[in-house]
Amino acid sequence: VDPEQDVDLFKLDLGLGDRLRLPEFIDLLDENGNDTNVDAEVQVFDSTGIPISPPFFDPFDPGYVIYQANQAGTFYVGISGSGNGGYDPNIEGSGFAGTPGKYDLTIETIGRQMGGNQSKLYFSRDNAFNDEGLYILDTSTGNPTLVGTNGDNVSGNVGLAPSDTSSFLYGSEPDNLLKINADGSVANLTGIGNIYTNTNGLAYDASRNILYGTDGSNFYTVNQSTGNPMSDFSLPPTSLSGLAFGNGGVYGLGDNQDLLFYDPNNDNWSVIGDTGISSWQDVGLAFDAEKNVLYAKRYNDTLLYEIDVSTAQTTSIGDTGFLEGGGLALVSDDVYAEPNDTIAQATNTGLTQENDGIFSFFGEIGDNTNVLPEDDVDFFKFDLGLGERVRISQNIELLDENGFVANAEVELFDETGQPFPINLDFLFTDTDNYDIYEANEAGTFYLGISGGSGSAAGNYGLTIETIGREMGGTGTIAPQLYFSSDSPDGDLYTLNRTTGNATPISTNPNFIGIRMGGLAPSESSDFLYGSDNSLFKINANGTVVNQIGNNFINYDGLAYDASRNILYGTDGSSLYSINPNTGEDTYLNTSSGSQGLAFGNGGVYGLGSQDLMFYDPNNNNWSTIGDTGISSWNNVGLAFDTEKNVLYAKRDGDTLLYEIDTSTAQTQSIGDTEVIYGGGLALVDKVSKGKLYFTSDYSGSGPWWMFNPPTSNPDGTPGSAETNSTRHGIT
Known part of the structure; x- marks a missing residue:
């Protein structure tokens, strides 16, 4: 073809929502490399040769334009001489005469972040210098990347493990358990305390919220609140340095070349096989659930290794550049997971007619990879009874990395997906700019969150509160499960009995501010009984604490018998009856061994060890109901649900809320409270006594x-x- 009709085409593929970034102007140069003072024609075509709709400018660099694919496919970038813009990309020489010339072109495709797991392999470098202690290792090459900047990073630690959140890691150094921010900025010893032993390796079981540790010869669980070793388990056959949890147990490497596996169900170690490496001194170990392999990095060896968990066969991945050993932890972050784009897949808030309360959620508009980011919608399901109300923020902000984008669209739907439900009446907007709706008949409802003006996308925070109606007669509304955290601040929460979600009762300085080890309902829904080194009366809104009497027994657990107006208390070994008006106690001459108490079915339930116990006040004796399957209930709160005939339990060093069958002691987790401390639990039936x-x-x-x-x-x-x-x- 004539030089003036020449066209260069470049092929590329884009996924739905992926973007193409091109310079707005491309200079044409003559044969000597001089600017011709004219620009090349730049066009983008779909797979059939049809031009793509006009692009928008890059907000951070106006010299570039951005095209976005509204469906996945193959695309072409066409470069032609100035004036030759009307060609058919399917037919050679089909355009008009234009100015020819040489050019330089850069094509950038911007992939959209997809759903699934995004994993990072953290390495804590032992004996690091200049606070350069935490790195991310490339699992394909071994290449290290420093996390954060100098001065903000942790010093070297010898053990590392993931936690129940991708935002921090557990680390160990001589005599200390650390909580390390995943960005490397803070290594926090506060509230974790001293291990009093040199823990070389750590492993974390997310399903049971258990942290394992080894000092080389001993193997034990570690209290995540205090850092102290707790239960000692079967000794490994060799000295260990590295631990990693996976496939229901703990993998271990140490002084010899064998890969070991610990089965917590049988409390025994077994040898998987020979790794072919003579010694794994000061080794870090991490498990990759997706690939079912281990990663290992040892002392005096710069290589990162991959180990087959079935055969122990070991291969080198690449060079990290570090001779030091340390700790390894693979952290999987479920990014852009998107299960809630239709009402059939709506996120269940757990708010029902029997369970009013507050549901909090952090999400993103733009994380559904099946649609364009601005077309994404998130749905949330809740139930209301006749006359019950729901409280929703009028303005929910969408945010990106630069801050505010727009206010999200907030819309309510009935159970058929019909907007503006006729069985839901708008009442008013309160002083906090929350809209209050009331159900004129019982039903299931859905809240939809979508992009705001201009179909924006971004991150958001959401709170839905349902408010039970006080009915005729006794005035019964949904019971509230209160939790008094045995934290330094003594925070008081309500817990969602379906999801475990914790909601603070109030904010400082109105928190109770006393560390309550025991909690129990009272004869009124307006206040609770609590115990620390004394007996207290606590307003149910958390604002006032009044001491009852001058008895200074430290009750770990409290239980209240409403039929006889009697409190029961335990100090961990003995059981007492307590006058709720004066605080005077009577020793019942029986040992409980329990730290958590709850009254129900005519007696007192107790937890301390892994057995669920029951005290019969008529016979003044304890009996064992069964094994809960949880090895220890340290500093546990216990509450009885009359309607469901179950117990709720929340222990120390474990963020989960549990439900326990009172007949069999079978235990299952309800959900994550995100509170690591133990404390007290009390289920309060909201009944106005007649x-x-x-x-x-x-x-x-x-x-x-x-x-x-x-x-x-x-x-x-x-x-x-x-x-x-x-x-x-x-x-």
């Missing part, structure tokens, strides 16, 4: 009576009626 008034048909002055429903005094004798010398006419 009073029966009576006046005698007596024509003179004299007493009248107000009868309480049948109750007992703390000693078991019947309660008495209240009297008043003034007679009122009451129908």
